[in-house]
Amino acid sequence: MSEDAGDRFALIAKARLALYTNRRKRAAFLDCRIDIGDPAWDIMLALFSHATGCRPIRMDELIEETGLPEIAVRRYAAQLCEAGLALQKPDQAGSESHRIGLSRAGMKRIRAVLEESALPADLAL
Numbered sequence: 001m002s003e004d005a006g007d008r009f010a011l012i013a014k015a016r017l018a019l020y021t022n023r024r025k026r027a028a029f030l031d032c033r034i035d036i037g038d039p040a041w042d043i044m045l046a047l048f049s050h051a052t053g054c055r056p057i058r059m060d061e062l063i064e065e066t067g068l069p070e071i072a073v074r075r076y077a078a079q080l081c082e083a084g085l086a087l088q089k090p091d092q093a094g095s096e097s098h099r100i101g102l103s104r105a106g107m108k109r110i111r112a113v114l115e116e117s118a119l120p121a122d123l124a125l
Contacts, residue, residue, distance in 0.1 A: 021113065024112075024113050025041060025113045028109045028110075028112050029085075029109060032083045032085065033079075033083055034076075034079045034080065034082075034083045034085070039066075039068055039072050039073075039076050040076045040079065040080060042066045042068065043066055043068075043073060043076050043077060044080065044085070044106065044110050045110075046062055046065045046066050047062070047086060047100065047101055047106070048102060048107070048114075051101060051107060055101070056087070056089065056099035056100050056101030057099060057100065058091060058097055058098070058099055059073070059074070059077070059097060059099070060097070062077065062100060080106065084103055084106075085102065085103055085106035085109065086100055086101065086102055086103055086106050087100070087101055088100045
């Protein structure tokens with residue numbers, strides 16, 4: 001197999017894995033009233049990356065980390081909270097800023113998607 005063919009094969013495999021992951025992501029959140037498209041998924045990934053430290057993060061940290069517009073982050077974060085996938089709490093007494101983190105349900109669902117990291121045999125090239 002030539003190097004060019006090998007590169008194409010690797011790209012096709014990545015595309016199939018991305019499609020499979022998107023399908024698993026949609027299935028894991030099918031009963032939620034939120035579209036787990038890229039903005040919501042990016043927010044959940046950022047929250048998950050901080051969840052191992054068991055600490056919710058400040059909203060401005062989340063905005064910076066995702067690179068999404070502030071209004072989008074705030075809107076999707078509110079939707080994630082309404083769906084029970086994330087929890088928000090005031091940063092300090094009397095402060096207007098908030099911290100946000102994944103709920104147990106959110107952790108369980110994102111883990112289900114992330115733990116499935118390889119293509120199943122029926123999708124393999």
